[in-house]
Amino acid sequence: MSVVPENEGLQVDYSNYPKQPSVTSKNDPNGNHHATAAKNQQKGPFGLGLWAFAVLVAAVTAIVVGGAVGGGLGAALANCQSRLRLLPPRLANAHCLRARKPRRPDQVNNLTLECPEAGKSREVGATDGYKFDMWCGIDAPYGTRTQDGGTISDIAGLIAYTLDDCLQACIQMRNFNESGHGVRSCESVQFGARLKDHVAQYGSNCWLKDGKKEKGRWERNGMKSYAYAEVQD
Incomplete structure (x- = not known):
């Protein structure tokens, strides 16, 4: 004679409920959060981070612009000095942007x-x-x-x-x-x-x-x- 348990038919079937997402500890080396972080962190050229790459671009731009300005100023000074040589001494009073050493008396x-x-x-x-x-x-x-x-x-x-x-x-x-x-x-x-x-x-x-x-008759000889x-x- 079979005995039927008193709670027969009252068991809960968990297969019909949605499963809770698994939570992985941040200290778990096998967790998938490392993969997610790596996926979200974008890389720039040469393997640099975006901020590092932006700083590199700004530095290179400053060097290029500084060189261009310096070269342009040098060319302007050279042209100024060249033009002054073509003018009569009386008219050559323009000052190129450079230090001048006065001649001895x-x-x-x-x-x-x-x-x-x-x-x-x-x-x-x-x-x-x-x-x-x-x-x-x-x-x-x-x-x-x-x-x-x-x-x-x-x-x-x-x-x-x-x-x-x-x-x-x-x-x-x-x-x-x-x-x-x-x-x-x-x-x-x-x-x-x-x-x-x-x-x-x-x-x-x-x-x-x-x-x-x-005042009077001033000699001018x-x-x-x-x-x-x-x-x-």
Whole structure:
């Protein structure tokens, strides 16, 4: 006689239910998450990651662009220098972008001196709002009578390659005087354009003076290379 279990017919058939996806531990070396990660990680050329490849492309681009800019600048400087050789010295004042070493005074015979008409003055603007009246062919040596009845003394002698440089030195001397540095104020300058000769004979070609030459009949004989300038009142 067969005995039927009490729970016969009440068993659950699991085959009719959907199966739960298997979960693999991240520490399981045999799990399939490694394969999934490898599948999702894209590779660039040469086996590099996308970020590494992007950085490499940016670096190469910077090098190529830098070389092109540098080469273009070098070519522009060469062309500039070539064009300057074809211009007269008076017009070749354009500056190529390079450092320039000034020539020694004993290598420069004559400096540029833009003179007004004979017997007339020319106004020259300078920094700090100063203006000068300039004459060519006029000398104002030490001991020359001044407009206030005194005599002119030289404050300093220096080497200047342009009249503007000489005027600027005079302005700085005035600024020192006004600041209470205990120096005499510059009232006028004498500038010599024959740099080599003046430096060889006097040690300078720009003289700062503490007075203004007395007005009157100024001698101009043999003084073509000199310029005299006074600070405007």
